[in-house]
Amino acid sequence: MGRAGSHPASAPLLLLLVLLRAERLPGAELTFELPDSAKQCFHEDVERGARFSLDYQVITGGHYDVDCYVEDPLGNTIYQETKKQYDSFTHRAEVKGVYQFCFSNEFSTFSHKTVYFDFQVGDEPPILPDMGNRVTALTQDLPPEFLGSGSVFHTAPLWKGLAVPPSAYTICLRH
DSSP states (O other): OOOTTOOTTHHHHHHHHHHHHHHOOSEEEEEEEEOTTOEEEEEEEEOTTOEEEEEEEEEESTTSOEEEEEEOTTSOEEEEEEEESEEEEEEEOSSOEEEEEEEEOTTOSSOOEEEEEEEEESOOOOSSOOOTTOOOTTTTTSOHHHHHHOSEEOOOOEETTEEOOTTOOEEOOOO
16 A cells, blocks of 8 residues: 555646646635725735736625735835726836735724725736637637638627627637
8 A cells, every 4th residue: 555645646736736826817806894984904025027916805794895905115106096886997017015905894884894805016927828720619600701801800799689880899818
């Protein structure tokens, strides 16, 4: 019999866990309670030139709204919204240092909120590697002239039961 932890299937599983951990971008994802008349701030060290994004949503409480702002290391407000249910903000850091993002419920005197946020630093890797001229589910029904161009194709999604007019095109990200 083998030793504990030497099961043949455990090596691929361990490798998968290591690879998944390696692909994660720096940042934070958190759900927290924001009491009435309160403000909660979070801080993240960001390198100059790095892209970061903040997505948030109020998931319970009152009118499902909070104030939110982001400050750079110099104290400049680079994003500010009031009484939002949800929003997204993306920015490329012009200054290296600690960026602060705050959620405020100071306008509410009786309703606490539950807020979810996802703060990510860095550029996400592309979902698909360079597709070249491979046929995929998205491209297999396209005429040959579109496959060769690599520029645009019509997806014709349904909207209220009607196809999108030919003037609405989706940009294909092939290079």
